[in-house]
Amino acid sequence: THFSVYFLTCCFCSHDVLIFLTGQEEIEAVAQQIRILSRDPDVSGPSVKVCPLYASQPTTQQITVFQPAPENTRKVVIATNVAETSITISGIRFVIDGGMVKARTYHPATGLDMLKVQRISQEQSWQRTGRAGREAEGYCYRIYTRAQYELLQKSTIPEIQRANLSTVVIQLLALGIHAANFDFMDKPPKDCVLAAFEQLKLLGAVESVESSSLTPLGKKMVQFPLDPRFSKVILSAQEYECLEEILTIVALLSGEAIFLNPSSKREQATTSRQKFLSPYGDHITLLNAFRVYRNLGSNSQRSWCHEHYINMRNISYAAQVRTQLLEVCQRLKLPVVSCGNDVEPIRKCLLTGLFMNVAELHKEKQYITLDKRQVVNIHPSSVIHGQQPKFVLFTEVVQTSKCYLRGLTTVESQWLYDIVPDYARSHIRLNKDL
Incomplete structure (x- = not known):
C-alpha cells in the first residue's frame, strides 16, 4: 500500500x-x-x-x-x-x-469455515x-x-477442495449417491467429506456417516437452496413459532452485508443505525432494520437506505431470497407465524441448526469454540463487542491478525442442554479445562 x-x-x-x-x-x-x-x-x-x-x-x-x-x-x-x-x-x-486475496476456506480440524487473507x-x-x-x-x-x-x-x-461440503453431500444423497463414491472433477479431501457427513448426522439429515439416503428430515432440508444448517433452522421455526423472523434473518445472511461503513463517515453511519441495535446481537439488529425497510413504500426505500447507510441492492436481494424461501415453506405447508417482539424464540431456533457454531467465554476475555476448542475473538464490528456474554452463536469467522467471529447472537448454555442434550454434555466444559 x-x-x-x-x-x-x-x-x-x-x-x-x-x-x-x-x-x-x-x-x-x-x-x-x-x-x-x-x-x-x-x-x-x-x-x-x-x-x-x-x-x-x-x-x-x-x-x-x-x-x-x-x-x-x-x-x-x-x-x-x-x-x-x-x-x-x-x-x-x-x-x-x-x-x-481474501478467500473462504473450510478447516475440518477446527470445524471453522473462515474468510482468510492469504497469498x-x-x-x-x-x-x-x-x-x-x-x-x-x-x-x-x-x-x-x-x-x-x-x-x-x-x-x-478449486473451491470444492476448500469448502464445507455439507451442501454438496446432501444434494448427492438426495439423488441416491454417496459422496465417497462420486467421481468429482476435482476430488475433495477425504476428511472434508467425512466432516460433512458428521455435520449432517448431528443435524439429523442422515442416520450415519455410511448412509446413502436421507432421513425424512433430511429430505425436507434438501428442498431449500441453503447450507443444511440454515435449512434445519427454518424447519425448526415451526416449533418455536417464529418462521416469519427466521426467514428474514436467513435471507439477510444469504447475501452480502447490508450495512455500509464508509471510512470517512463511520461515525455518522453508526449513529444513524442506533435505533436498530439489539443487546442480543447482530442477527436481531439485522432483523430490526429489515422490518423497518419492509414496512416502507417502494418510493421511500431508496432514500431511507441512503439516510441509514444501508446497501439498497443487498437488502433488496435479501427480500427476493426471502420470497423464494417462503415459497419453499409454503410447499412444505409450514405455518408462517411471528413471535412479535419476543426475540427469545428466535435465539433458541437459531441454535437448532447452528449449535456447532457456539463459543464460550474464556477467563482471559477470549472465546473458545465448543466444537473444536479453538481460540477466537468477537469482531469489533459486532454490536455486542465489549459485552462479553457467556455464550455466543456465530455465523461468520474472519482470519486476520486474530481469528474473529462476526454475526453474533447471545445464547444460554441451558438452551443447548434442552435442544441438543448429547452434544451439550460432550462439549460444554464450563471452563474447567481452560
Missing part, C-alpha cells in the same frame, strides 16, 4: 491504474491516503479520481469504475479480486498487485498482470519478490 501511494504521487505518467487489495477496509484506507496526498500542493502530476471496487459496494458507486476519467485526470481503481477476470476496465495501463497463486498473479494494457502496452508492479513468486502455488485450489 505504501508503494501504491508513492507510485501514484511520483510517477510522471497520467495513465489509469488498477490496484489489487484484499477487502473493503484496506481499499477504503488506501483510497483515503491517495485522496489526501493528491491534494498536497507539493505533489505534482495530474488530478486523481479514486474509484474503490468491492462486492458489497452500492451499484451507483461501482458504475463509476467504468466511466472515463475527466480530461487531465488519472483514474485509480482500487479493487478486490473481483477485477481479476469477471470485468474489463478500459484505460488501465498500470497494475499494482499486492499479492494477497494468491501464480495463475492469479498472471490474471492480474493481464489487466494491464488490454488496449495498449501496459505494466504490472508486483509487491513481492521473484523468490516469493516462485513459492506461490501454481494454480488456485
Whole structure:
C-alpha cells in the first residue's frame, strides 16, 4: 500500500491504474491516503479520481469504475479480486498487485469455515498482470519478490477442495449417491467429506456417516437452496413459532452485508443505525432494520437506505431470497407465524441448526469454540463487542491478525442442554479445562 501511494504521487505518467487489495477496509484506507496526498500542493502530476471496487459496494458507486476519467485526470481503481477476470476496465495501463486475496476456506480440524487473507497463486498473479494494457502496452508492479513468486502455488485450489461440503453431500444423497463414491472433477479431501457427513448426522439429515439416503428430515432440508444448517433452522421455526423472523434473518445472511461503513463517515453511519441495535446481537439488529425497510413504500426505500447507510441492492436481494424461501415453506405447508417482539424464540431456533457454531467465554476475555476448542475473538464490528456474554452463536469467522467471529447472537448454555442434550454434555466444559 505504501508503494501504491508513492507510485501514484511520483510517477510522471497520467495513465489509469488498477490496484489489487484484499477487502473493503484496506481499499477504503488506501483510497483515503491517495485522496489526501493528491491534494498536497507539493505533489505534482495530474488530478486523481479514486474509484474503490468491492462486492458489497452500492451499484451507483461501482458504475463509476467504468466511466472515463475527466480530461487531465488519472483514474485509480482500487479493487478486490473481483477485477481479476469477471470485468474489463478500459484505460488501465498500470497494475499494482499486492499479492494477497481474501478467500473462504473450510478447516475440518477446527470445524471453522473462515474468510482468510492469504497469498494468491501464480495463475492469479498472471490474471492480474493481464489487466494491464488490454488496449495498449501496459505494466504490472508486483509487491513481492521473484523468490516469493516462485513459492506461490501454481494454480488456485478449486473451491470444492476448500469448502464445507455439507451442501454438496446432501444434494448427492438426495439423488441416491454417496459422496465417497462420486467421481468429482476435482476430488475433495477425504476428511472434508467425512466432516460433512458428521455435520449432517448431528443435524439429523442422515442416520450415519455410511448412509446413502436421507432421513425424512433430511429430505425436507434438501428442498431449500441453503447450507443444511440454515435449512434445519427454518424447519425448526415451526416449533418455536417464529418462521416469519427466521426467514428474514436467513435471507439477510444469504447475501452480502447490508450495512455500509464508509471510512470517512463511520461515525455518522453508526449513529444513524442506533435505533436498530439489539443487546442480543447482530442477527436481531439485522432483523430490526429489515422490518423497518419492509414496512416502507417502494418510493421511500431508496432514500431511507441512503439516510441509514444501508446497501439498497443487498437488502433488496435479501427480500427476493426471502420470497423464494417462503415459497419453499409454503410447499412444505409450514405455518408462517411471528413471535412479535419476543426475540427469545428466535435465539433458541437459531441454535437448532447452528449449535456447532457456539463459543464460550474464556477467563482471559477470549472465546473458545465448543466444537473444536479453538481460540477466537468477537469482531469489533459486532454490536455486542465489549459485552462479553457467556455464550455466543456465530455465523461468520474472519482470519486476520486474530481469528474473529462476526454475526453474533447471545445464547444460554441451558438452551443447548434442552435442544441438543448429547452434544451439550460432550462439549460444554464450563471452563474447567481452560
